[in-house]
Amino acid sequence: MEELIKYGEKFFDELEIVTYKAKDVSVDIELNEISMAATRTDVITIIRGIKDKRIGISIVDTIDKEEVKKAIEQAAKMAKLNNPDEKWVSLPEPGKYREQPEPNEELREVSPDILVEMAIKGIKIAREKDEHVTVAGGSIATSWVETWIGNSHGIDVIQRFGNAYAFFELVGRKEGIVTPGIFEFDAKDNLALDVEGTVEKALQKVQWAYKVKEAKNEEVPIILGPWAIAGLFAYTLFPAFSGERLVKKTTPLADKVGEKIASDVITIYDDPFHELSLAKVIADGEGVPTRRYELINNGEFKGFIWDNYWAKIYGTESTGHGHRDFRGGGVSIGLNTPIIENGKRSLEEIIGEIKHGYFVDGVQGAHSSNPDNGNFAVTANPAYLIEDGEIVGASVFLIAGNIYELLKQASEVSKEQTVMPVMYTVITPYIKFENVKIAGKK
Incomplete structure (x- = not known):
């Protein structure tokens, strides 16, 4: 990326490049059934350059070096078309960073099958403990993110983190009473989601709502x-x-x-x-x-x-x-x-x-x-x-x-x-x- 920063300095007074890579795996629930399981990946590079206080931004869905160079050139063209921002001072300087905790690598390569099992478990618990309950909606999902931020003032930061969540919405129908949607949620920076505890808390609220x-x-x-x-x-x-x-x-x-x-x-x-x-x-x-x-x-x-x-x-x-x-x-x-x-x-x-x-x-x-x-x-x-x-x-x-x-x-x-x-x-x-x-x- 240092090479790309130097390339961008040919066009700008100062330059910032941000890359973002994410992988999201999700399983959706609708009316007591798994409605969809999906894996989505995103790769984005953002160029923000400043020339004579004119700001140019370009975004491409790749981190390929040659494509990023083209994006830098495009951002330079955009900057020429924009009016100067007289309030602009400068991009930030490097600072002192804390030591980043090691992320849970298990979240990097999560199989949808694991999330499906969690979702099925949650639906089963809800239905077995209260036959009047419908799992109206919900999802089990994980996310893994890697980012790099660099600028022409020397900032050079790489970050990696992941998280997971379980979400259930229950609706009870009993003796003419239909409860509102009862939501419960669990989220962590690891895969140890408490599906059973989350559903049971929602079930308790359904009982109150009757x-x-x-x-x-x-x-x-x-x-x-x-x-x-x-x-x-x-x-x-x-x-x-x-x-x-x-x-x-x-x-x-x-x-x-x-x-x-x-x-x-x-x-x-x-x-x-x-x-x-x-x-x-x-x-x-x-x-x-x-x-x-x-x-x-x-x-x-x-x-x-x-x-x-x-x-x-x-x-x-x-x-x-x-x-x-x-x-x-x-x-x-x-x-x-x-x-x-x-x-x-x-x-x-x-x-x-x-x-x-x-x-x-x-x-x-x-x-x-x-x-x-x-x-x-x-x-x-x-x-x-x-x-x-x-x-x-x-x-x-x-x-x-x-x-x-x-x-x-x-x-x-x-x-x-x-x-x-x-x-x-x-x-x-x-x-x-x-x-x-x-x-x-x-």
Whole structure:
């Protein structure tokens, strides 16, 4: 690749080349049967060159040297056609990287047969333990990724990682009751997926959902589960951490560094080296080193995240949060692996102390939230009624509010943490919130 960088310097003031190779193996489930098994491979090379502040990008689906040279020439032609970006400063410089853990090589050459066996096992467990249950959907999948990032300033980073997940959606039909889709998920950076445990947790929720309980308008304690937290935070909270939004004045956190924006029980940091992380990467999409980065510490907002471009515009340094778009070739700001720190007590213990409240397993409509101010309105579904410390049935209701007000109502986080690959791979406990206004649906 050094030869290609030198070739590109004939055309550009500075140049970046990124190669991406991925192999995905998946088995899909639909209505109690295997609907499809597939293996997909992707090979992409991205050229990003800058000449007189004019940026040219070219993408080819190969790593062949001669084809990449042609792509460099094409990027040079594109740069001449583009207007100069007067805000452009430079590509990033090399940094100090952590030692990358050895990935699980078993994930490199996974046979679809192994995943089919897991899927069949999950379907069988669900059907044998509850004849009224349909495995409406799901998938078992693995991914293996190899990337190389190099630029004309000396960045030269190779990364390899793999992960796997098992996902099941169950629907129960019993005595005229049809439950909502009940989701359960397990994800790891190895093949040791807990298919049985995942299905059994979903089956327990189906049993709760058979008993429909009408919700009313009231203020109650609620517990948000990992699925609900990952979805809600991804659209209301996490975008506000972006330095680009700070520059553009579209984040409500602009003047909040060092201030309390959540209760003391909320600590959030970003670290792809967390033991539960699915991609223990040493560098972001531009080759800038990743690190543990605090976002909220005991309720106090600690700072924004940056990629190289917006950091230099603002006069600071990249925090290792440049995310590569492998379709368009550009870079945007994004979290690597946000982690919500866990607590000391189990979910069971937390539920056991609630006289009347709800456990919200999932939310619908989070994508329509407003990250510019944190306002949201979602449907809690599935949600489960808690009476005298026990879950007694399922409900559906509306929650509308502001994410920062909600964060200040957080009273406890569970010791359990779950990996949730949503927009980001979020590692989160269950979180209890006090005095949350809900609106029952009739």
